[in-house]
Amino acid sequence: MKTRSIIDTEFVVRSIAETAIENEDAFCKLDSVVGDGDFGYSLARGFEKVLDEWDVFDRTDSSIFLKSIAHTITSRIGGTSGPLWGTAFLRASTAVRGRDEVGGADVVAMLRAAIEGIKDRGKSDVGDKTLLDALVPATDALEVAVAQGSSFEKALDEAAKAAREAADATSSLQARRGRASYTGERSIGSPDAGAVAVAVILERLTIQSRDR
Amino acid sequence: MKTRSIIDTEFVVRSIAETAIENEDAFCKLDSVVGDGDFGYSLARGFEKVLDEWDVFDRTDSSIFLKSIAHTITSRIGGTSGPLWGTAFLRASTAVRGRDEVGGADVVAMLRAAIEGIKDRGKSDVGDKTLLDALVPATDALEVAVAQGSSFEKALDEAAKAAREAADATSSLQARRGRASYTGERSIGSPDAGAVAVAVILERLTIQSRDR
Amino acid sequence: MKKFINDPKNFVPEMLKGLALANPDTLKYVPEYNLIHRADAPNADKVTIIQGSGSGHEPAHVMTVGKGMLDAACPGDIFAAPPVDYVYETTKLLASPKGVLLLVNNYTGDRMAFEMAQEMARADGIRVEMLFIDDDVAVEDSLYTIGRRGVAGNFFVMKAVGAAAEAGADLDEIIRIGEKVNSVTRTMGVALTACTPPAKGSPLFDLGPDEIEIGIGIHGEPGRRRGKLVSADEIVDDILGAVITDLPFTSGDRVALMVNGLGGTPISELYLLYGLAHEKLVSASITVGRNYVGEYCTSLDMAGASITLVKLDEEIESLLAAPAEIPIRVF
């Protein structure tokens, strides 16, 4: 029988995968303003593969499950996103290694680990106009809500709102990492594709966990 | 001192050259409906050369003058038009070889010779949707007018009118020679570029000889 | 129009000048006649091979001048046969005692210019023969045209007669070979977009955003019909099918297969087409003995491609395999 933690993790990963696939065109469009227009395509192809292999992933625990997901992402997503998202999932997996149950604080720890992984891999930080600019404030908001004892749905909602606000705010930043950085000042005026994707994913997770 | 005949021949050739140069774009457009769009370009480049070399042509008599023009056309106009127009000028020159003066009947003979040259060179005839479809009826009209003792201006006018009517009528023909013939039935519905050029040249000649 | 040009009237001379500068040891350029010729031609021990035709089809034909292929090319302006004089002067300058072969793509303008030049050169006592190339299956040979057009298949005729001439064959033998290769070569093309001649400045014809022209000529002349843009697979079925049934090529044949780009189509798409065509031939039990993927005879910047098949026998295959040294190269 699946543990509660595996069921939750499955729910989150599946929601991320579905969001990526459904938003393929929208994410591509965002990436084509100052990037090369393939962000949505890369994510969608990778997460399609995740859903294809859905039934065969090892579900011993959440950590092992996330590790197999990370492997599929790393081996199937090309471009910048493959290594970044693969690293993020791998680090999140490591953060809960050997744990049977995963609570709100664990989720925060997983996100923090994922963020560190992205920073290491991407040699990037908050302010560089990347997905970090949405992921970090969202994690901060989640942490506060969890600490205040909010329900997970409520905490997610706070995180999603923070992500959206921060993603929108990336419009005013000049890209300093990734392909968009080549455009210099021309990157100012449109939001970062990866940051918007983080907001869209969190918004959908919020709605879906309410309906659950 | 130039003979009257040389002055007339110069006038006609210069008028043709100017018409070709001024109508470059229009003639190209006509050729691009079912041809390859370069008819005006080819003519214009060739007749530009004629005007460039204007002062050095041998003017011993009209025949020799036309022969030098024919040589420039043959060596400077590419595509189908170079050999056709070059042959036409050469044959016209031959038709008045050794003649000091050139009258209305001579002009008809020159045009008949030019027509035969085009037919030989192009393996074509009236009805194939080429410049012959304007040139032949125009020559017929000129011949009638000259025989009736009309002034040269009047005869030219008749020829121009016949050419225009015949050029317009080529719209309903299917091309059987030249590049347009590859389009088969699709060539029906637009006039032949070469035939229209003949009409435009004669119309301009008519106006200019009135103003002379 | 978006092109790298200065004055459209100088497009061809400026291109030829670049070509000559890029090949200082092997090519000579004579601006008066748009003439590019081998630096070591004419050669008294070798029949001279000359190709004219309009420009805009590069690498055909100026970029295939070199050891083992053409001795000279004297192109006209974009899509216009060369003036008679270019051909005549080129023939005179490159004449060899073993004779001259003029390769002519079968178009009205080219035929006339070359016929006139041949007459003039013969009057000078030069031995000069002519060979017409007409591999395009899109146009039916009929009383109402001057017959089929010469398109990308001209590469194979040039290559075979070039190899034979290099090996010292005499003019009659070279003509026999050229006619034979032409007689077993068939091509059909398809345009996805129109091309834009520099002097015109706008597309030569209108194709709707999902229209294609099947059987396109290399000067943008219309082909067999307009069609809807369909999958690469269906396009290959269509044009390869027309090529196969025309000769016809049949089960057991060994062929050379060329997928030629028309100028605006990237080589990635050409290899994709190649894979489809190759597999269709295999399933028709036709063996691909040699293959050619790239640009051989283009229509300026037209997006599109043509497929050529040549029925191979031992003689043709060995002539096609012979070495040649021409400007189109990677090193």
Next chain:
Amino acid sequence: MKKFINDPKNFVPEMLKGLALANPDTLKYVPEYNLIHRADAPNADKVTIIQGSGSGHEPAHVMTVGKGMLDAACPGDIFAAPPVDYVYETTKLLASPKGVLLLVNNYTGDRMAFEMAQEMARADGIRVEMLFIDDDVAVEDSLYTIGRRGVAGNFFVMKAVGAAAEAGADLDEIIRIGEKVNSVTRTMGVALTACTPPAKGSPLFDLGPDEIEIGIGIHGEPGRRRGKLVSADEIVDDILGAVITDLPFTSGDRVALMVNGLGGTPISELYLLYGLAHEKLVSASITVGRNYVGEYCTSLDMAGASITLVKLDEEIESLLAAPAEIPIRVF
């Protein structure tokens, strides 16, 4: 979008399949990893040279796999670095006891994928080194980017290390050569039109009818600035000037000059550009020792071109002149 495609998702595999079918004796195709490798690789007596990067730049890099150049290429999808696994599996499959060199164009995605794969392969005991190519002068190296991009100049690095590897050089020597060539190679490009990635279906960016993008990246990334469409002469002044002043190349230098087409520009225009660039170098007393005109590194169907200069010395020149046998050929 008008392209020869079936399903956009299968564009790259179908192209690779065609490439393999066209080169049955020399190339092998492993569909799982978009891998094209020399049929005779790995070779225990030779360092293995591998190049990854995104697709859409053909002939780079899958069509330069062959004797004297690459042992393998494992491209990602259009304009996307290959997934880590492709690089890792390719490295494992092609590993030689003399070592493996991974050639990487300097982009975030490529760097990350190759670094991860290198780590994984090293953990397996494979000797594997990496060399970054960054010849594009359009992007300034600064704290705020990951530095200059690798563009068409990668050809020269591939050619030189390929020749050295073929001659039996060891890994350290090959890295020395690759770094040296990269350090004297400079490129700048210009786009006349945007390219259309198959999966996107529409142009990647908007360029007005008389706008050009100066300093364009090979994935359609913006360059130094938008400009008005000007004459070929002015464009060459602009981009060649940027290239010359960057190294800088100076009077007395001997260089290789490449005019590279970006996919939609016909070779006629490239030779025209070549002529202009050659003459400008001559008047700056820079000698063109070798020249390259054609498509080497494209951006799908983008109309445009880039100019590359490589400062030659005896060693580099002889490596560039060494023979190689790759799919891009005429015969």
